[in-house]
Amino acid sequence: MNQLLRTMLLLSLVAVLLLAGCQSAEQADSDGASTPPDNASSSAAAESTGALEPVHLKYYFFGATKPGDEAVFAAINAILKKEINTTVDFIKVPNGDYTQKMSIMVNAQEEFDLAFTSPYYLNYFEHAAKGSFVDLTELLPEYAPQTYAELKPQIWDAARVNGNIYASINQQIFARQSGFSINKMLADKYRFDPASVRELADLIPFLEQVKAGEPAADTDQLYNAQMKNQVFTYFYPYYEWESIGGTDVPGIASSTEARPRVFNEYETPEFKSFILTLAEFQKKGLIAKDALTRPTFDATKYAAAPIATLMPGIEEIVKKTHDAEQYVIPLGEPILTSPNAIATMTAVSSTSRHPERALMVIEQLNTNKELFNTLVWGIEGVDYKKVGDNRVESLAGAPYSKAYGWMFGNEFNSYVSGTQPDDVWEQTKALNDSATVSTLFGFSFDPDSVKAESANCAAIVNEYRAAFNTGMYADETEQKYEEFLAKLKTAGVDKVLAEKQKQLDAFLAN
Template identity: 75%
Template sequence: MIKKFFQVSAILSLTSAVLLAGCQNKEVKQVNSSSSPNQQKALEPVNLKYYFFGASKPGDQDVYDGLNKVLKEKINTTVEFIKVPVGDYTQKMSVMVNAREEFDLAFTSPSYLNYFEQSAKGSFVDLTELLPKYAPETYKQLKPSIWDAAKVNGKIYASINQQIFARQSGFNVNKAIADKYGFNPTSVKKMSDLIPLLDKVKAGEPAEKTDQLFNAQMKNQVFSYFFPSYEWENIGGVDVPGVAKSTDKNPKVFNEYDTPEFKDFIMTLSDFQKKGLIAKDALTRPTFDSAKYMASSIATLMPGIEETVKATYKAEQYVIPLGEPLLTSANAIATMTAVSTTSKHPERALMVIELLNTDKDLYNLLVWGIEGVDYKKIGNNRIESLPGAKYGPAYGWMFGNQFNSFISGTQPDDVWEQTKKLNESAKLSTLYGFSFNADNVKAESANSAAIVNEYKAAFNTGLYGADTEKKYNEFLAKLKTAGLDKVLAEKQKQVDAFIATKK
């Protein structure tokens, strides 16, 4: 019987200074919800734009109206909450950023709207001094060593959303159907170990239920999900090749795509596609039925993950862990909120961040929706989603402090205490606190990332078929032509310098 697994993921400074030149220190007081009505009125009314990813729901606007009622009362602010489909997020936001389109807040990470790249090129406001001033409680919630993980050239360019920092990857498998076919979850150590079960389900279940058995997540950097199990970590974001082994005393940077692990990954997915385990029209189908998925890769295991995947896939799931929890800098900043340098109100944007981290009611409204409409309370901090819910739940880790969240389903009452302990006890990477500066290899990094994204979706879905190995060799050759060797050498140089400071 499988156990419950509770382990588990100078230009800009000047720009920021100009943007904030008119900020009044008195505004810091407005963050506190106990501020008097007269103090509240001292703030001019502003409207902000906040971009993040997720699927649109019928109840979105009602929830956003409720959020704005609170934000208006507390900090005289309204926010336009703008959802972007997950697979389109980085591309859409990159276009907006490059066009210098005006907005205020955005989700960022090493994987989505690359935090390191965007910080280095001046897309985000330097928050090093502004966080303690305009989001003081948010800043106090995390240890200095966690904030160190967010530093690029010694500066903090986004607020870290507090959640699971330790990373452990794995798989989820539909329990009822797996039990029907005599599946042993402990038999799975890698993706190809899922084939015997998926083959049986493909042969034994009605065809209309088996056209998308494996969730290929075609637009995501799925291969990077497995890095913790290899004890690898990204150096400078997942779009640009170059990783190192997290636990080595003197880590060596290498191209993760030129490895047996990656080749096995793409050849397995090609086999999945050949067997009909991945949707044939994966790259063109507009929507997928999450209840049809038999198995999926999980980027981050955490206490209570069973309930999360049950809600996502609409059925009880086996959760199968790979490796041990690992704490890296990239994992600590896997989910962040940045302020755009095009924002006219960066100080007010930080006040919104502060409330999402400190106001439990506001946070839960954004994540869970409206009580009596989307959920009902069945305990002091425990809720149950209602059948007719029109909203969410949204990704709780994407906003503020997830430890403010209600708990539901099979999540233990102390799920957030367990998560905090796991963050403290996870194995610490040798490179914790290191951040890569891509200034010397900007063009080569951009060219390499473009090539990765050119091939990614087809690799993830196995759609190169019999040509997979040929395309793989072509892919590696293009990376070399793009200047990847120069990128790897620069990463190694900076890693060596970082390690030298620790000796």
Template identity: 75%
Template sequence: MGSKTMIKKFFQVSAILSLTSAVLLAGCQNKEAQQVASESSPTQQKALEPVNLKYYFFGVSKPGDQEVYDGINKVLKEKINTTVEFIKVPNGDYTQKMSVMVNAREEFDLAFTSPAYLNYFDQAAKGSFVDISTMLPKYAPETYKLLKPTIWDAAKVNGKIYASINQQIFARQSGFNVNKALADKYNFNPTSVKKLSDLIPYLDKVKAGEPADKTDQLYNAQMKNNVFNYFFPSYEWESIGGSDVPGAAKSLDSNPKVFNEYDTPEFKDFIMTLKDFQKKGLIAKDSLTRPTFDATKYMAAPIATLMPGIEETVKNTHKADQYIIPLGDPILTSPNAIATMTAISTTSKHPERALMVIELLNTDKDLYNLLVWGTEGVDYKKISDKRVEPLPGAKYGPAYGWMFGNQFNAYISGTQPDDVWEKTKALNESAKVSRLYGFSFNVDSIKAESANSAAIVNEYRAAFNTGMFGDDTEKKYNEFLAKLKTAGIDKVLAEKQKQVDAFIAAKK
């Protein structure tokens, strides 16, 4: 749909709906809803009051950011009389920073969310995000039509939708990438890797054979992320009710049983391997304190989501060709279907306008690619209508395409096949579907235990991920499990099992 047709759609739909008995949000939201509804054509859109929105997401700040954001705002101003303040937060700090803001009821409008970042389930349940169930068809009709009802079902909490799902790869298959040139140089066979510890022979050789100043951060430990969860698809596991709070189940079992994923041989092997990585100098010694990392020095890294064309993505990140090592088969789960979403804060004074911005990022291909790729002729050049090439002097991006709107509108580059998005859609359709697909956990009865358990996970995570506990790792691991017990993890697991059982029983 063209941008003019889409804007016309906004106001035509709103005008019709204003004649019905539909109830919109109260207070200032009603004022804006009525104002939008009063318009009937894009030529009258200037009657929309000018608003500025705050949009939070994670990423690394680049010198060219503001120029690109100014270009985006020029378009938004013309189309919906709106400007957006785009605010990047460092990846590892995102959940903590945003949680503090949300708890303090700080005013903002849009934010990236998922089960792993700013826990979608928890924040939706406690009223941090606007219920957009009825607003989506009104203010983002094309976005709503992009996804099948079964995909939207994955976003429901107590039967309601609290964030817009970004169109991207929904099936999940995890893996690793390793530097191709050095793997070839040291005769390393990437197909030999079945688990994290299998990378050690390769990284040991690189550590011994390359200059010391190039080998101080050979493995990307992603210190503050839920890296262990990356490997869930290869175990055929999935998180129940968000990844910060322990509780997982086997996706394909006929009667899934909930367990504490941290109290498993798999997790213990994970942290003991990372302890070895740290002792061998394969992970940066100052991982917990250094402000920045050099992605070009990583000779191996975990990948949360493999997809068609992933080779080009990791090549751009690490500035070198990579071998891709898949683990397991693709699985479609509810947490994976909503792994990247955009929510509207209940502190927003303009939720309808925020949803209009989401609509434009999903439907306006030029606007979307400006946000992802930057400015044509400055950050990239076009090879064809849909293929681009980054320019050497680029000061922006490319940004994470899956973080905003509809990634299937993204330009392709490098070794990505021309039909990469068609292949991605096909993978979404062909993946194994979890028995728990559509399940949504209600945290209400265990809010305190869940919050206490999440706090403990976050207390230990970074040190576990970077092997910083050293020879005390096993001792700290036992301490970690004991603290979870004290926090009430058994009650959390029991409640999760109860709800899973009820969901499975209802399907039979």
């Protein structure tokens, strides 16, 4: 009798559990919500696309729109649909307008899902601190486990703001070494020694020779001024400097000193020399006269350009950019800093209705080689052809323009091309591992107590930056420079510097 009773109770319990499970499933269906995976693998959660409801996302990044974009994005969506039942609007924003446009969208709480961010574009530290991005600290290991496991904990620490991670780091070159590229044909023609270049001013004699000796139609933009970018920061690794809390707000420190002092980078001889040299460039006609209003620039006309990041295979990259063989001049030695480790990231907007699915897209970008190379290279037979197991060549007249692999996920999944060595990504990993590690590595600044002063200083930097970068102030540059520094003082730059120093001292003490 006891045995019979136990059996009946057991059957009753099973029936209750089954009913509860059915009701939970029905509730999930009626809510229209997908059940999150209960383990660390997003692929396990999507053994079939039927396990996930169809979702459509919006993904913003910078770049120029090209005729072949639509076909490539359709091919990518076919892969995403198959793998995680997801489609994505890939939305390009012109390079120079990206931060401004995205900041307006973020501040307006416009709904979107994914966006490129860094200390330089759509300031990661600022937007993480004010809640523009989803906290991914717990979500990354759950919905993008392979992406998370690929990087050392030390690298993830560079992305922490108040202890939390607010964007996925794109795997690429982390060590930074800056430099210049110089058109090889022109340098050889005018017998210019690239090794003589140690600073920006050293380019003037060469560029003047080209200006005088080449047709006027080819010399209207001999130097790449990158008017809206933080070009001065390209040279930080050379100076062994490191930005703190993004590049729009003054306040940096030495990467190698045991007890670094925070200082205003705009109040240094290096910055003053930088803007005075660019003013000379402008007066000599080495930078486009209409640089501030010109809608597009022709990179094939540049006789010289600054390079933010040297890396194995860089010669092939700059050759493609400028459509000509280039000399590459390195400055300083490679160094690993927090801003450089997080120089390219993908964030999930706090307005996203599907942050988990957005993380699954990030996982696909980092682990699905077919998807990644479609996004970078385009469609095989249309935009490129394979000339080896992992080597490709872009096709002449291809409708799709090769994208920056470092912008989207794990660049080490990319095909190689041209003069890049077959083991370029192994070399890149080795360089990352061997670079000098900054004293400040892992430090992140919390701007909350100087939020107003930081915003005011950033507005002033942005007010003057494009004109400084293009030398447009010409003979008035020194006067404008003093005016610029005075405005920063009024905006509260000293208070910002003091707070940065206070937080840095506390970090070093621990």
